Amino acid sequence: MDRAISMPVVRRLPRYYRYLGELSDRGVARVSSMELSRLMDITASQIRQDFNNFGCFGQQGYGYNVEMLKEEIAKILGLNRLYKLVIIGAGNLGQALARYSRFAKRGFIFIGLFDNNPNLIGMQVSGLTIRHVNELKEFLVDQKPDIAVFSLPDENAKDILDIVVKSGVKGIWNFSQLDLDKSCGIKVQSVHLTDSLMTLSYMLNEE
DSSP: OOSOOOHHHHHHHHHHHHHHHHHHHTTOOEEOHHHHHHHHTSOHHHHHHHHHTTOOOEETTTEEEHHHHHHHHHHHTTTTSOEEEEEEOOSHHHHHHHHOTHHHHTTEEEEEEEEOOTTTTTOEETTEEEEEGGGHHHHHHHHOOSEEEEOSOHHHHHHHHHHHHHHTOOEEEEOSSSOOTTTSSSEEEEOOHHHHHHHHHHHHHOO
16 A cells, blocks of 8 residues: 555444445445445545545446455455454453454454453453463463453553563553553554543533
């Protein structure tokens, strides 16, 4: 790819992929930008501009081949390979993530689950045994996961961050409130659940 793609475009790609998957499951072979526009509440012009960033996927007046476009977006998103993930923080959120079966269908495979709570150590969650964080460093070096999932308290995240970065993990999916985006030197995608809920609160209370 010759030029950088803006993050707003990148953030729309998973939505395109999801809707195209639903169309494919329904047996729809072709879809126009106008039809996608109605489904996704995005202008047809925006859809065409987004896709033009990556090449020509459709023909004027003929629309897009649903399965082909879905496969192309999967390649752009890197979904044509498997990713190994390790969850650090095996409380309610960490366990819920480990149990969510759709991650595996998208190629995201959980291979480890860690915590420092003695009441959780040894528990089985979706075929994974919760290990003590004291074993994390050796596990990361040995298993070489691609992504570390931070679902642990903020005060513990700082201590774990250095171990994760030095181990060669390529990215962090961050559910902690710790702002890692500019501080750790590797790719980070943060999910601030309370921020999202407060945004909804604003929407409910706006005039």
